[in-house]
Amino acid sequence: MSATVNQIEKSDKAPKSAGKMQMDRLALNLIGYTFITLLAVICIFPFLLVVSSSLTEESKIIEDGFQLFPTAFSVEAYSLLFKYPTQMLKAYGVTIAVTVLGTALGLFVTAMTAYVLQRKDFKWRNQFSFFFFFTTLFSGGLVPWYLMIVNYLDLKDRLIVLILPMLLNVFYIIVMKSFMSSIPEAITESAKIDGAGDFRIFLQLIIPLSKPALATIGLFIALAYWNDWYNALLFVSSENLMPLQYYLYKMLGNMDGMRRAMVSSGAVVTMNIPTESLKMAMTIVATGPILLAYPFIQRYFVQGLTIGAVKG
């Protein structure tokens, strides 16, 4: 899988025509550096804006609006957030619990399902594959799904409603399946002769050999859980169960709610709350862990996309 990365690196050493720098290449480099720089700046610019706004004094924001650089530096919004952190910490707790449990369970079931579907001696693998795949082509729509979860499974306002509905994704099963089918059969063959059962082969041989795919798909699943707000929007009304992104969503749209949350975490009732910088500070705090982990996990995503792309 890291072949792609190596290939990118190797291509730099590919022999260019020796001697003087040609005009056409120079022109292309000029276009390339300009265009890519422009795109990269556009991609990062909004993040800088949010950081800057979160660090600007509220009165200045009201006066001049948000700016790319803080006109009057202030950490008031952050100190307020960390002074009365109850709600925020609760939301963090929910998100971390959901992400950890959902990723562990989702990844395990994805891998287990993929393992069975790629077993060439399993007669019904195509029928089962189609059974899973068909759900990506046709669905009953939002309403029946919603009623199933709320009326029949009675999951509303339970932690599990943030985990279960997005536990499995057919495309991850397909990617995992194509990765596992590239593991040589000879490896499992000898274990079978030694009398190991299917589940043991999966657990002790296949899982360790699938680590690269597990890492990539695990990160995709974890990111989906961390960023989820949709299930909370539909199924959560209790404040104790709000995940981070949904909490942020609520606070952005509802300043009174923010005030109430602050008061309920012990803030003085009459206090002037710097709502604008606070919104931006909350955005940063809710995105923080992803931004920090991002440089380290990005390459796994790139690799994952590349296996997906090659295998279709």
Added chain:
Amino acid sequence: MNRRGFIGYVIKQRTLLLMLTPAVLFFLLFAYVPMAGIVLAFKQFNYTGGVFGSPWNGWDNFRFFFESGNAWMVTRNTALYNIAFIIVNNVLQIAAAILLFEAVGKWFRKISQTVMFLPYFISWVVVGAIAYNLFNYDVGTLNSILTAVGLEPVDVYNTPAYWPYILVLVSAWKTLGYGSVMYLAAIIGIDKEMYEAAEIDGANIFQRIYRITIPNLFPTIIILVLLAIGNIFRGDFGMFYNMVGTNGLLFSYTDVIDTFVFRTLTTSNEVGLSAAVGFYQSVLGFATILLANYAVRKYDKDHALF
């Protein structure tokens, strides 16, 4: 296979079948059983009757949806937005991938790729917060800049006509990194000898890109675009809901099928109508994805979905 053979096989493969059980149960509960709820589309839903006890009302829900004019509006919006996303996103991604590969150094490529991938990692809620930062009338950055240079501030959240541009831009912004990695992978797979031969024949770098890189990308482009066309009637709920929210003023330009279904269910609580629109979308989506897959299959059998 006779019955004995069937049961015999179940017993023989019980471990594998048990291992499949969690996933089978999952898709039964969250996909197949809800399909039965499609009957709601033909019912006047009430909570005492529930899904199966509520009285039938034939095609009334559909008739209401089509006669209200909403059907055309949300279908058109969904399709047009997706078409714009497909064109703009793919052109930008391909251009970025080619330039990343051909025109810039390794160090620069790594840094810029990391930066461009960043928007993919954040939730739509955070994108909504960024939009607020940019476009808010009183404190938004856009208006800060406009007033600083002596221009009139613009009221973005009250001007529907701006939104197609904004949404296309946001979609391009969020998917640029992701898509350019896909295309970069395809470019890396192109046979290097073709370039060397072209170089010896005196082709300049632009000719090489135009005559070799782009034609060689066609298979990837056609497949990715056809598959995207298959999903043309599925709106990105997260994006539209967080960018526009419940701002009814903008709906004529921004309402897609998914946001309409959601609002009909949660705000106006019209379960039957909402189910009908959902069903309409599912059928439309199913038909387009079959067509798209048929096209992919004609073009290149290996890349067809089924």
